[in-house]
Amino acid sequence: MNFDPAKAVQHLEQFGEFGDVNPSITDSSTFTFLGAKTMIDTFHGQTHGCFLYSRHWNPTNKYLADAMAAMEGTPAGWVTASGMAAITNAIMQLCNAGDHLVSSVTTYGGTFAFLKNYLPKFNIDVTFVDPTNLEEIENAIKPNTKVIYTETFSNPLLQISDIPSLAKIANKHGVKLMVDNTFSPMIVSPYKLGAHIVVYSMTKFINGKNDCVAGAICADEEFINSLIDVNSGTSMLLGPVLDPLRSSSILKNLNTLHVRMKYHGQNAMYLSGKLQELGLKISYPGLKSHPGHELLNSIMNKQFGYGGMMAIDIEDDEKANSLMEMMQVRGVGYLAVSLGYFKTLFSNSGKSTSSEVPEDVQRKMGLSGGLIRFSVGLDNDIENTYEIIKGCLIDLKII
Ligand code: PLP
Numbered sequence: 579m580n581f582d583p584a585k586a587v588q589h590l591e592q593f594g595e596f597g598d599v600n601p602s603i604t605d606s607s608t609f610t611f612l613g614a615k616t617m618i619d620t621f622h623g624q625t626h627g628c629f630l631y632s633r634h635w636n637p638t639n640k641y642l643a644d645a646m647a648a649m650e651g652t653p654a655g656w657v658t659a660s661g662m663a664a665i666t667n668a669i670m671q672l673c674n675a676g677d678h679l680v681s682s683v684t685t686y687g688g689t690f691a692f693l694k695n696y697l698p699k700f701n702i703d704v705t706f707v708d709p710t711n712l713e714e715i716e717n718a719i720k721p722n723t724k725v726i727y728t729e730t731f732s733n734p735l736l737q738i739s740d741i742p743s744l745a746k747i748a749n750k751h752g753v754k755l756m757v758d759n760t761f762s763p764m765i766v767s768p769y770k771l772g773a774h775i776v777v778y779s780m781t782k783f784i785n786g787k788n789d790c791v792a793g794a795i796c797a798d799e800e801f802i803n804s805l806i807d808v809n810s811g812t813s814m815l816l817g818p819v820l821d822p823l824r825s826s827s828i829l830k831n832l833n834t835l836h837v838r839m840k841y842h843g844q845n846a847m848y849l850s851g852k853l854q855e856l857g858l859k860i861s862y863p864g865l866k867s868h869p870g871h872e873l874l875n876s877i878m879n880k881q882f883g884y885g886g887m888m889a890i891d892i893e894d895d896e897k898a899n900s901l902m903e904m905m906q907v908r909g910v911g912y913l914a915v916s917l918g919y920f921k922t923l924f925s926n927s928g929k930s931t932s933s934e935v936p937e938d939v940q941r942k943m944g945l946s947g948g949l950i951r952f953s954v955g956l957d958n959d960i961e962n963t964y965e966i967i968k969g970c971l972i973d974l975k976i977i
Pocket of ligand 1 (some may be wrong): 663729756758761916
């Protein structure tokens with residue numbers, strides 16, 4: 579595939595009103611109209627380039643949304659106050675009471691909880707499937723199915739979704755394929771592979787600084803416009819808009835994403851390879867031993883590496899806790915949820931970001947109590963980081 583998301587971002591020309599190289603921040607919730615009729619027309623969606631009210635569109639948010647759309651290769655985008663806002667708004671826009679979704683069982687815990695516990699309030703039903711089993715996915719589709727939902731790299735098991743095949747299934751049945759690409763920005767371009775809607779938590783790699791929560795929805799114009807329709811748009815009516823001050827800082831960070839993704843990937847590749855040599859059970863999509871490695875090779879934009887996420891399964895939650903505490907004390911990184919930060923973060927997924935998933939379901943999906951998810955940081959001396967982790971493993975008699 580020829581798409582280069584980094585070039586698409588680099589080639590954007592977004593100037594402020596004084597030629598400012600960083601577009602100006604529009605610090606306004608409302609906008610004046612020179613003519614009363616223009617205001618009426620804008621309410622009816624009949625004007626172009628007119629800003630009405632910042633819950634609908636704000637110029638600073640538009641810069642970031644345009645940059646996200648350029649990165650994804652989608653015609654349009656919209657930015658939200660969190661990743662969960664992006665996911666829930668996109669789903670609520672597509673589904674009405676009585677509808678049905680097919681979702682990967684391995685998703686971020688908050689997404690799983692929304693699908694399993696919250697959607698039943700609206701009589702929307704979800705069938706959970708193994709994201710790598712195309713037959714199971716197709717068989718789960720019913721006449722009232724509206725969406726197939728998956729994550730490119732599943733959280734936390736790092737299974738790889740076969741997006742081109744899922745898109746074929748979705749198109750055959752007239753349903754939308756929605757993909758959460760939070761773990762793999764730039765590495766995989768789901769829309770270019772046939773997905774209809776791509777959602778992000780920008781809290782993670784895209785912003786990369788752990789100083790805010792934010793999200794994005796990338797899709798065609800029709801879908802984005804439907805989200806912000808003044809009469810029926812889920813985002814316009816529920817109002818999870820991103821603060822323009824934050825949009826401005828995230829946009830600056832987006833412009834260094836390609837460099838960071840490459841470096842995260844380089845460090846994670848090194849660590850996962852060395853830890854696997856020690857005989858540990860490692861899941862990292864860059865390793866040949868990973869079941870999704872070949873599939874990922876066939877769908878990825880190669881120059882960005884295999885991502886910063888890796889998981890070590892030490893099979894025992896007590897040992898996992900001791901290891902995480904020791905790694906934190908010895909300076910490997912922080913025992914914290916979230917990902918995509920310049921420092922390494924680690925947490926026991928089953929007890930944290932996937933704790934919303936009942937334990938029996940965790941075991942069924944292959945998530946052990948001793949699985950530690952790592953978001954590998956931008957360490958300049960990753961060899962030294964490895965030596966510290968190895969020392970912890972020896973001292974705790976894990977190896
Ligand atoms: N999607 C994935 C894969 C995540 O890991 C998370 C959060 O951890 C979210 C979505 C939710 O994003 P946010 O915390 O920005 O609402």
